[in-house]
Amino acid sequence: PKTAFLQGYAVAINTQLRYSLSDGAISRLTQRLTEAGAEVLEPAKASRDSAQSELPESLITDWERVDILVCQHRSGYEYSKASRLGKVIGTFVWLYQSFLTEKIVPPTQGLLHYPVPVTPVAKMDRMVITVSHYTGASRDYLQRLIVAMGAQYTPRMTRATTHLITAMAEGRKYQAAIQWDVEIVNHLWVERCYQRWRLLSVSHPAFTHFPGLPILNSMVGNTEVDVNRLASWVEPPQGEVLAETSDMELLNDSDLEADTAKIAVKTDTGHIYEVPSQMGELQNGEGESCDELKSVSESADETADGQQTEELGLGQTRHTSRAAAMAASLTLGEMMKAANIFETEMRKERLNKYRKGTGGRRTLMLADGEEAQDGHEPYTAQKSRGRDGSDTEGKARYEIGGYAGMASSKRQKTGEGSHAQDRVRIMFTQVRPEAAEHDQIIALGGEIVESATEATHLVCTRIKRTYKMLMALASGRVSIVGRNWMEDSLAQKRWIPVDFVKGGADAERYGISDQVAESHWGFRLSESMRLSHGRRLLEGVTVFVTPSVEPEYSVLKPLIEIAGGDAVTSLPKARLTELLKASLRVVNGQAAEATAMPLLVVTCKEDNRMWPMFRVSPDKRVPIYGTEVILTGLLRQRIRFNAPEFDILQ
Incomplete structure (x- = not known):
């Protein structure tokens, strides 16, 4: 924050949040609050290191000084106490939106700004x-x-x-x-x-x-928290000495005039x-x-x-009578941006806890033994905007108990040649930045993102067929680099430009080379990046995907569309016939590249009842492929139609 917009406010962090966050995360949050002018109330020097069974329910002792309680859930002693005393209670999303806009508004004006109940909605x-x-x-x-x-x-x-x-x-x-x-x-x-x-x-x-x-x-x-219904989550006081009034009375007083x-x-x-x-x-x-x-x-x-x-x-x-302290309602876009900033900063905390609980990072398979997205289901990958600008398929995972999630934004058209000058947006797979590195990235003007439609660079350690790597290659705009590129850039306090089209020493130094993986998949990553930056592999191609393929349509669709193709599950008969005839002419003409093939059929043996529809005549058909034609094709940035490698009938 650049202004002390929280001047005069004393902020307490919910005790359960303190137990769940690392000292580093709490230190960073405290620093931001202090920079915004707030007084951060330190917890009682009880036992953060005590056994879990001995942890006190609350480390907040001086409730008279508390103005704001940062709390995620609508439960527990501290939430009820703050409600009865009429304190401002807001979530991390509300707090980070306040940091973003440098204004403070009542958390009850936004559903995600106010703590969420612990138990889900019945049924x-x-x-x-x-x-x-x-x-x-x-x-x-x-x-x-x-x-x-x-x-x-x-x-x-x-x-x-x-x-x-x-x-x-x-x-x-x-x-x-x-x-x-x-x-x-x-x-x-x-x-x-x-x-x-x-x-x-x-x-x-x-x-x-x-x-x-x-x-x-x-x-x-536009829907707000219904303050008249909050009483059911507030526990009654138990022998309190401090005089308390009803939270409902305070929230319904004259300074909230409609x-x-x-x-x-x-x-x-x-x-x-x-x-x-x-x-x-x-x-x-x-x-x-x-x-x-x-x-x-x-x-x-x-x-x-x-x-x-x-x-x-x-x-x-x-309108409120405290207009100087409570500014106008913030936009939904700002709320989502605040949520994404917070989620990026807290992702390291969740990953650390996950590794401690499982002994390592979970990965899932796209196909043939290769890994998909780090810790996420294949069909909850990043989102890709549909061609009609409305329906979006693909990955969208949210954990609102802690407001964790991923969001998408419009594609950023960024040429590799201008990466050093334009804002650098880094996506990670197989590795995450350390806390200090995260702060350095932000200080250097960079940004950490989760979508290939936003990223300029993908940082990884080796070649694995993850969803992010496939999306990065398919986009034709993302440079895939090793961790040493990030480390050297931070050390030099500048983003080192890497041109994989022209090549050179930096491209060789910071590119990923994995002979085992490259031999297995029959490609060279440096060559694939050079090809992808020249054109999109599936530009102008209609990809017909049948229902039972694995990975399923929702996983393939974003990959196809970011590569320039049009993913469909059905076509009008006349249009299908037209594409089949055009594709047959291409095959008979010995065309080699996918850009020349109007129709690409992706299917599996479970959908063999549909295969007759892809015949032009009883003795003439176009090739029909398994999903590897997309997955491996994106890795290689080439699809050869004459080769029987992926033809499911060969």
Whole structure:
């Protein structure tokens, strides 16, 4: 932080958080708070080193001095104590967003800014939820809410899906949801389920309203914490000496006055859209006792209690008398950026704990014994924006108990020749930076990212067919370098440019050479990088993927698309016939490279019933391949159609 925006605030860190973080992490957090002007209250000198069974429930002793409690969960002595005393209680996401914007706003204005309950929403574990037509920060935000409640988020629409969260009543997922009898709702259903921490019925009109304009994406994140419902998580005082008042009274006092402005939403393009009355009524808390809003597990009596007198309507603003201390509401994009910054800094803590518990890093297989993404499921890899700009398939993993996760952003077009001048964005696989190195990277103007669509460099130790390495090669923009490149750059206090197209001493010094792996896969990484920086392997190619392949479609799709191809699972008959005939002409003409092949069929023996559709005539067919044509092809940056290596019928 550049300004002392927390001047005059005394901040306490939740004791359970202190137990879970290393001394280094606490030291860095304390330094940031101090730089922002806050007074960080040191815990009692009790026993951080005591046995777990002897750890005290709270190390905070001087509650009269506490202004802010940093807390992740809506449970425990300290959360209840701070609530009863009317202290400001915010999560790490809220705190890091404050660092980012150098402003402080009430944590109750954002669902992810306020501590999350420890127990999941009842019956939510049975729900399988996918999202469509919500993009960017809005999509990331909804995914976090879904997983935080205990539901399963999936980027794919399958027959197991129970709910489709969509901003528009159109698209492939929408049509499939109608056919498969999947519940179709907008983002308000997710936000209100999270707000009430109950599985709500989908029948309220506000949940099923889809404007003709692409506007709902701009409305995500307006739902606030319902302060009237927080009392159920607050434990009563037990023999307290300090006079305490109700947390509800303090949060409902006169300095939280609700404006009665007209309900409207301004879209990203500047269009002012009047919200339908039923959506406004839902946001303003009217009609709370109607049957449509009754929770799946609640009774009629439970539904009627607790009026929403303090809710902020869509597009409304809430003005406080402490405007100097509590600034205007921050954007959803800032919230997601803050979450990602925090997650990057805390990832080392989680990895260290994981290694201690398992004795090493977990890896998963893409195919043929090779590793996928570090510690993540193959079909939860980084996300890749679809060609329609809406649906995103691939990896999206979140652990909202500690607000851990990964998010995506728009692709950054960065040429290798300008890496040294442009902002360096480093992605890691097989290795992570030490705490000191992390700070040096940031100080040098670099950034640590998790997506090949953002990265300029991938740092690794050897060649392993991980998801990140395949995405990096497929992108044609990422330089794959050894750890020595990062170490030398930090030592020289400049980012050393490495040009794998022109080659040279630096390319040889900092490139990865692994003779065993290169011999096994039949390629040279330096040559593959040179080829990838010249063109994208699957540019202009339609890749038809059948249902039973492994890795499955959701894993292959981001790889295909970042390589320039178009991944599909079906085609109109006329279009398929056209591509088959064009591909057959290419094969008969002895074309060697994938760029000349209009159609690439990726299948497996389990889908042999589909093979006849890929014949032009009884005696003429195009080659059909296993998934290795993609996986190994991306490593080599070449696909030779005349060779029978990956032809599943050869």
